[in-house]
Amino acid sequence: MSDTMPSLTDRIAALPGCDKTLARVLFGSALLALLLGLGFGWLTALGRAGVTGFEPLLAARLLTLHGVTVFFYWLYLAQAALLLVLAGAEQNCGGLALRPLAWVGCVLMLAGFAVSEISSIIGTPLLYDGGPALGRDDPAAVGWFSLGYLLLGAGLAVSSVSVIATVLSRPNSGTSEPLSAVGFALFAWAGFLIVSAIASVNAFLPSVLWALGLGAFPANQPTEWHILFHNLHYLPLMATVVVWYVLVQALTGVSSMHGSRFSKIVFASYLLFVPPTSLYHMFLEPNLAEGVRVVGSLLSLFVAVPTVMAFLIIVSSLEAHGRSHSSSGGFSWVRALPWKNPVMSAIACSALNLALGMTFAFVLIQEKVAPLLSDTFFVPGYFHFFAVGTVSLSFLAAMMVVLPALTGTLPWRPSLLNRMPALISVGLLIFGAAGIAAGFVGVPRRTFDISYGGDAPALWHTLMSAVGIGGTVFAIGLTVLVIGVARSLFQKIGDVTNQQPEVSWGNTPARASAAAWVGPLGVLVMVLAMAVFTVVAFELMNALPLIVIGGSGGHSH
Amino acid sequence: MSENRHFTTRRSFITGMGFGAVGLYGVWAAYGAAPLPFSTHHEGLHDGHGEPAEAVGHEGMVHGARLGMTPETFRREHAAFVDKFKRPDGSVEPGPQAAIAHDMSNHLMMGDDTATHDMSDHGMGPHEMSHMSHDSGTDQPVDLYLLAFMWGYNPDTLRLRTGVRYRLRMMADDITHGASLQLGTASRIIRLRPDIVSEQIITFTKPGNVLIYCTVYCGPGHDRMQGKIIVTGSEPGGQS
């Protein structure tokens, strides 16, 4: 990015007032969704731990509300808010293009939020995928629930059009390229959102039509959901690496040393690597042929390529610049990073949690072990490393930079907030370790009372209690962090911009001889951990006193 | 510029490391779980009933014959199965001899068109049919039928023996369920879609009680959806 460009916070502070208002509404709604969804999730975790004996319908309702609120409304309202602000900042002082569309998008998304919450509270609980089979006797619940997602999708699509128009509206001054790496990333991200919104129409419009008596029962919904859902969990991950890219630059002045073209290729490669890798969600489908499972498994090995490459671009650039600025050599550059800044802590923890999440995601992509782990608590056990530890922490880190600049306030209690990413990660580690272990021993994913009249192993209860403890720990840390971040939306202190500790390593280019070991070593450790846990899964599988030939997952001995 | 750089900061190195997780393939291969994609019988997602009764090629077992059991046939065979083998205590205990007799009476005539049609109705692939004609059916698996419904299994208790090959056919009656087997240390998870017949050949190697439980949320009764397999040693007065 050009040296003549003002800092990110200055560019955000210079946004037109109406864009700032829009951003505040969206960030505020996103944080509200996070707090609500976290509350539902905490109650769910207590229910799973056996602390509270919710009756089955209430338990399913809490689980539905948790998934709907955090996965759909927190993660997607936050993405819309970040996209709009970053696009506005990228355009540098003119503000958003097609501004009315951005506002229409906001209204649609908030309407969707209200409809989804109310229908989840009142109607038959459908879980967050809104499967119509569970609501066959309650078409109204299916219809309203699906309408909520359609409104969200429409709002995201409309907002994304404004984002794309904004980043394309003016060539980035000072470079010969029409788009900076960040501008291009925002463009790809918004485009991916529009594609997903179209997939959501395929998944949910037939349900609305059925509820209105205008269409047949949407028997195909589970398949359409799988296609949508696969996109939906790589979008936040792509958003996360874009956020890292922007934040590391804001925090240290370092942008990619590999050229913006390389970054653009990596961001664009999400569109290449994500769609063909969706089959691993379907390994247990009884009508999926073994050949398809094998191919799906092989393709899934490539699903992390863009994320790992983006991680390496960022970390290697940071390390090479850090080593060039550090006098004492070795890894002392790590200590020189601005660790007193909660944004730095959040990014670092989020990178560690990403590695943990990927480690276990890659155990699950092996189709032969799917019959051991799919539909067990292994799945929520590992995906919270992504959803909470990686994506939510990164989005909150971005908000710690963006919101004070947006409202002209000081960040609230940075030294307190600085401890939260570590606390959240410790909670997640307990939750994830216990949950993954519970999955390995067969605890089902969505069953609250796992006693089975005394027939279930005693270990199941012990592990699920630990899940409840871990969930409580990270819920506390996350609540404090959200409250701290949200204070910047309201607290008026005066015209102060972010004064958090930063370093400026970007002023001089990195020494050519500077090495960058942290990224590749991290990847190596992660791949070794994948191998270890894959071996564990195979060994457990092969030790079962059952020989199976045919059916899901082939055979085992 | 790029050539003078330390190799860890070169684009080619970063690209290569980006593919690092592909190295996991080595572990898969070590467990015989990484055949070349085209070495196995390859068919697309089909919306037919049932699935290939196959084991992947590398051990040279039965190749992907697609089963054609319809939900109607499943329901009929399931009812006959429960009716035939039900014990006074409500559990179902299929006897191997009886099962073979049952199979033989249905499929005694080989070669004529009607019989072949009947065969495919019973989900037999061409390999198994030839197998049967050569070996006179002596090591045919014993058929089991398990129907999952809101909220339970029919039969809810099965009495089986170790060392016996069972052809376990399962189907969900109403909405999607699981029929997962808790086998002590871990479980074997199965997802059952309504009106799609799943089939596996299973052999228990140890006696014990196996909990069958549902792993797909299926409504307010999901938590209490369970069944049981009581596995005893195959010899009279056997291993347990």
Ligand SMILES: [Cu+2]
């Ligand atoms: Cu069920």
